[in-house]
Amino acid sequence: MNSSWRTEIAAIFRKEWRTEVRSLSGLLTGLLFSIVSVYAITLAAFNEAQSGTVKSGMLWVAILFSAATSLTRTFLAEEEHGTADLLRLTARPHAVFWGKSLFNIVQSLVTATVLSLLYLAFTSTHVAIPWLFVVSLIGGCLSLAGAVTLCGAIASQASNRSMLAAAIAVPLLLPLVALGVTGMRVSLGDGLLRSGESAAVGLVGYAVATLATGPYIFAAVWKT
Numbered sequence: 001m002n003s004s005w006r007t008e009i010a011a012i013f014r015k016e017w018r019t020e021v022r023s024l025s026g027l028l029t030g031l032l033f034s035i036v037s038v039y040a041i042t043l044a045a046f047n048e049a050q051s052g053t054v055k056s057g058m059l060w061v062a063i064l065f066s067a068a069t070s071l072t073r074t075f076l077a078e079e080e081h082g083t084a085d086l087l088r089l090t091a092r093p094h095a096v097f098w099g100k101s102l103f104n105i106v107q108s109l110v111t112a113t114v115l116s117l118l119y120l121a122f123t124s125t126h127v128a129i130p131w132l133f134v135v136s137l138i139g140g141c142l143s144l145a146g147a148v149t150l151c152g153a154i155a156s157q158a159s160n161r162s163m164l165a166a167a168i169a170v171p172l173l174l175p176l177v178a179l180g181v182t183g184m185r186v187s188l189g190d191g192l193l194r195s196g197e198s199a200a201v202g203l204v205g206y207a208v209a210t211l212a213t214g215p216y217i218f219a220a221v222w223k224t
Contacts, residue, residue, distance in 0.1 A: 012099020052190025
C-alpha cells in the first residue's frame with residue numbers, strides 16, 4: 001500500500017469521524033439502543049437463572065441490532081446527501097471501502113464493548129474464559145463491520161436502500177451469529193472449550209474473508 005492509498009483511506013476515515021462527531025447519529029443511536037436492550041434483558045431475566053447459551057444469545061441479539069441500526073448508514077447517507085459522486089471523483093473504490101470499514105470497526109467495537117460491560121454488570125454474569133470472550137467479541141465486531149459495510153455499499157444506489165441492505169445482510173449474518181453465540185456461550189462456561197476455540201477461529205476467518213473480498217465486490221458496484 002503506497003502513500004496515496006494510505007492518504008485516501010485516512011481522509012475517508014477522518015471524514016466519517018468528523019461527520020459522526022458533528023451529528024453523533026450512529027454512535028449515539030447504537031449506545032442508546034445498547035442501554036435500552038440491556039435494561040429490557042435485565043428485566044426479563046430478573047431473579048431467574050439463565051444458562052450461558054441463553055445469555056450469549058441475548059447478548060448477541062443486542063449487539064447485532066445495535067450494529068445494524070448504525071453501520072449501514074455510512075454508505076446510505078452518501079446517496080441521500082448527494083455526496084456519493086464527489087467520493088467517486090476524489091477517491092478510489094478500495095480506499096473508500098477501507099476508510100468506511102475502519103470507521104465502522106471502531107464504532108462497532110465501542111458500542112459492543114459498552115453493551116457487553118453493561119450486560120455483564122446488570123445481569124451479574126461471570127465470564128469463565130475471559131480471553132475467549134474478548135476474541136469472540138472482537139472477531140464478531142470485525143465481521144459485523146465488514147459484512148454490514150458491504151451490504152450498505154451494495155444497496156446504496158437502490159430506491160429502497162434500507163430494506164434492500166437488510167435483505168442482503170440476512171444470509172451474511174446468520175453464520176456470523178451462530179459462530180458468535182457458540183464462542184461466547186463457551187466463554188460463559190457452557191460447552192466444550194474446543195468448540196469455543198473453533199468458533200473464535202471461524203469468526204476471525206470470517207472477518208478476514210469479508211474485509212479481503214469486500215473491496216473488490218464494492219469496486220464493481222461503485223463504478224456502476
